[in-house]
Amino acid sequence: MRKPVIAMAALLGVALTACGSGGGGQDGSGDKQTLTVSAAASLTEAFDKLKTDFEHAHPGVQVKLNYDGSSTLVQQITNGADVDVFASADQKNMDKLVKAGDNQGEPKKFASNTLEIAVPKGNPKHVKSFADLARPDVHTVICAPPVPCGAATKKIEQASGITLHPKSEEQNVKSVLAKVRSTDADAGLVYVSDVKTAGPKVSGVTFPETKAAVNSYPVAIVKGTKHEQLAKQFVDMLSAAEGKKRLTDAGFAVD
Incomplete structure (x- = not known):
């Protein structure tokens, strides 16, 4: 009596895999996708909330946040760290990323701070x-x-x-x-x-x-990302109404 049950379970597994491969935050294997964001330490409170917002809007996606000084983060990236998005607390360290050729597309300013x-x-x-x-x-x-x-x-x-x-x-x-x-x-x-x-x-x-000394905060997609569409959506969220609210609530100035 177990063989029909096993056969049905196998068919169901194939169907679920087929559904998962076509959408949301899953790749062809059905595994969750992880978007890695390296962000200046001062962004912690705002980005913690944005992570929750983004994951809620993208079922199956996990946002991994890496916080530290911008100079440390850009060095990690230029040394080969697997990062999808870099948000800096100043233009100088973003320029280091650009000079190294590790950006994909032009960086965008999304906030400022004093x-x-x-x-x-x-x-x-x-x-x-x-x-x-x-x-x-x-x-x-x-x-x-x-x-x-x-x-x-x-x-x-x-x-x-x-x-x-x-x-x-x-x-x-x-x-x-x-x-x-x-x-x-x-x-x-x-x-x-x-x-x-x-x-x-x-x-x-x-x-x-x-x-x-007013610091502008730029963000960029990191060259070689395996999640280009998700990275773009995260970057775009920072300039959208929801992202701006999270940033202003945390004390940042936005345009």
Whole structure:
């Protein structure tokens, strides 16, 4: 009595495979497709939500997010990392991707961001200005110069004539924020978006000099992607109404 059941199950399996090969987020083997997106650490909160949105709209697709400093991410890609989409926190690191010939199509700007001073809740050192970050009694943490938030810090130092002497230079903006949140630092230079999504343990201090360093965020499809259509759809989502809302909710400026 088992042979008819087995035969029917086999036929059903063939039918399901045939259906899966023609649509959604499955390849010819019926396996789920994975879209790998390398994104600047400052995009974490916005892209976590966009991942959910995209997967909901594309059944059978998994979005794998890789967050770090843009300089680290572009180096990974040029060294051969398997990535479909790259979202940078500045144009400089996107230019590195283009120079290496690792982009597919022209990069597109989708957001911008500026720096803000993050301080522990209550602002115990009473930091009120960019100049206060240079005070010897204020332990300040910034990003390393190759990282977009570090390059922006240098621009502000040059424009203001104020030189900082940081306690440490971190490889991505979330590491700066973590030191402020843990009170290992009295202040840190992060993005407006980071302060907005940091939670109750962190407060923000705005300062006018930040206008000297506005970071544009470009995104590009990585050359050699095996998921070109999905990658294009993810990139397009960033400029669509849904994507813009996620970005503005996280503190970014969009056109």
